[in-house]
Amino acid sequence: MDAAELRAMQAPIKERYKADPSAAVITLKAKGEVGGEGLTCKLETGRALAVAGLHPATGGSGLELCSGDMLLEALVACAGVTLKSVATAVEVPLKSGLVLAEGDLDFRGTLGVDKEAPVGFQEIRLRFEVDTDAPQDKLDLLLKLTERYCVVYQTIKNGPKVSVSLKRVA
Numbered sequence: 315m316d317a318a319e320l321r322a323m324q325a326p327i328k329e330r331y332k333a334d335p336s337a338a339v340i341t342l343k344a345k346g347e348v349g350g351e352g353l354t355c356k357l358e359t360g361r362a363l364a365v366a367g368l369h370p371a372t373g374g375s376g377l378e379l380c381s382g383d384m385l386l387e388a389l390v391a392c393a394g395v396t397l398k399s400v401a402t403a404v405e406v407p408l409k410s411g412l413v414l415a416e417g418d419l420d421f422r423g424t425l426g427v428d429k430e431a432p433v434g435f436q437e438i439r440l441r442f443e444v445d446t447d448a449p450q451d452k453l454d455l456l457l458k459l460t461e462r463y464c465v466v467y468q469t470i471k472n473g474p475k476v477s478v479s480l481k482r483v484a
Contacts, residue, residue, distance in 0.1 A: 320402050354378055371421045382435070385470075386415040392466035393440055400459045406452050411444040438470060 315323075331338035346355040346366070353374070357364040367378025374380070394413040401408050417438040423431035442457070461467060 315402055317403055317405050320399065352378075369421070371419075372425055382417070382419060385435075386417055386438070389415045389438070389440060389464075389466045389470065393442070393460060393464045396464040396467075397442060397444075397456065397460045400456055400463065404452065404455055404459065406448045406456050407446055409445040411442060411446075414441045414443070415439065440467065 344357065346357045348355050352367060354365050354367040357366060357379075365378045366381050366384065368374030369380040369382060370376045390413045393415075394411075397411065397413065398408070400406075415438060417435040419435055420431045422428040423433035442460070444453070444456075446453070448456070
């Protein structure tokens with residue numbers, strides 16, 4: 315896909331959202347089922363069933379998906395798609411590229427070993443390695459726009475309002 319094809323594909327969508335801003339607001343949903351065997355949560359991904367479990371650093375077997383890894387994978391996926399879309403839009407030819415994310419966790423926090431130890435990622439690093447002949451100013455623009463438009467990156471960076479509830483069903 316080239317820049318013209320991308321613009322043509324997105325033009326009617328953008329016009330619709332300009333004319334009716336409420337049409338651009340959608341609710342994405344995720345659902346998981348707890349129960350059954352082990353300390354796991356079965357996720358319905360829309361494509362397949364995924365089973366998340368404890369990370370080996372907290373006693374998990376390593377056979378199930380770790381939600382921390384899944385968060386980083388979501389960041390990599392979103393950043394990669396955004397990078398490719400932006401590169402296409404601003405005509406930065408990419409021969410190839412890698413998107414890498416890594417994050418630091420102190421498992422003492424989630425295990426309750428140390429009440430002062432934080433729970434969750436303390437730092438996340440996202441890195442792009444691209445093979446391109448584009449000049450540095452184009453690469454600077456590519457990075458700037460990828461950061462700006464990557465949904466998962468912006469969500470992690472800006473920390474949206476989150477609510478939690480518990481409801482008895484039986």
